[in-house]
Amino acid sequence: MFPVERQNRIRELIAKHQNMKISDLSEILDVSEMTIHRDIKPLIDEGYVTKTFGGITLKYAPAPPVASEDHCIVCHKTINEKLAYRIILSGSKTETACCAHCGLIRHHQLNDEAVQALCYDFLCQTTISSSLATYVMDTSINIGCCQPQILTFNLKEHAEKFVKGFGGSIYTFEEALEKNIKMQGKHCPHSNSSS
Numbered sequence: 001m002f003p004v005e006r007q008n009r010i011r012e013l014i015a016k017h018q019n020m021k022i023s024d025l026s027e028i029l030d031v032s033e034m035t036i037h038r039d040i041k042p043l044i045d046e047g048y049v050t051k052t053f054g055g056i057t058l059k060y061a062p063a064p065p066v067a068s069e070d071h072c073i074v075c076h077k078t079i080n081e082k083l084a085y086r087i088i089l090s091g092s093k094t095e096t097a098c099c100a101h102c103g104l105i106r107h108h109q110l111n112d113e114a115v116q117a118l119c120y121d122f123l124c125q126t127t128i129s130s131s132l133a134t135y136v137m138d139t140s141i142n143i144g145c146c147q148p149q150i151l152t153f154n155l156k157e158h159a160e161k162f163v164k165g166f167g168g169s170i171y172t173f174e175e176a177l178e179k180n181i182k183m184q185g186k187h188c189p190h191s192n193s194s195s
């Protein structure tokens with residue numbers, strides 16, 4: 001067996017068992033413990049496993065199964081919880097958008113059907129009601145989600161400080177909603193999305 005094959009085998013074993021002893025690996029793979037130590041070195045270096053006393057342990061738990069809610073209702077991007085915009089509909093149904101950009105598009109589409117919407121404060125990560133949030137657009141910071149970017153803040157004061165440092169303009173919920181829809185009109189990849 002080549003070292004690479006052994007390493008793949010070790011990956012499989014550690015993914016299954018979470019923890020493995022060096023002595024057990026050496027027995028299973030029928031090589032010396034010295035060889036196992038050499039084999040696991042790259043796995044440790046890349047952060048796949050960490051070394052424990054006499055063994056190794058899996059560093060990253062396998063990713064949880066993807067629920068439909070993990071994808072943006074508008075653009076189907078995987079949702080990053082820190083940026084998520086959640087719309088609560090009547091009958092306690094919820095819809096989740098990847099960021100305030102998509103959230104506001106969907107919110108506009110739903111109009112009166114949306115009972116409430118929640119988003120996160122960009123600085124503190126606290127949950128805020130989107131209708132009370134302060135919105136920042138055209139900032140220089142790249143949040144890595146949809147363009148044009150929209151950031152949400154709990155306090156207007158924080159938004160103002162943020163804009164001083166990173167640029168951008170401040171909007172209320174209604175203003176942001178309107179501006180976002182207008183911007184969509186220009187280049188319009190989202191407007192044909194169905195629910």
Ligand SMILES: [Zn+2]
Nearest residue numbers: 072075098102
């Ligand atoms: Zn989206």
Ligand SMILES: [Zn+2]
Nearest residue numbers: 098099145146
């Ligand atoms: Zn987005």
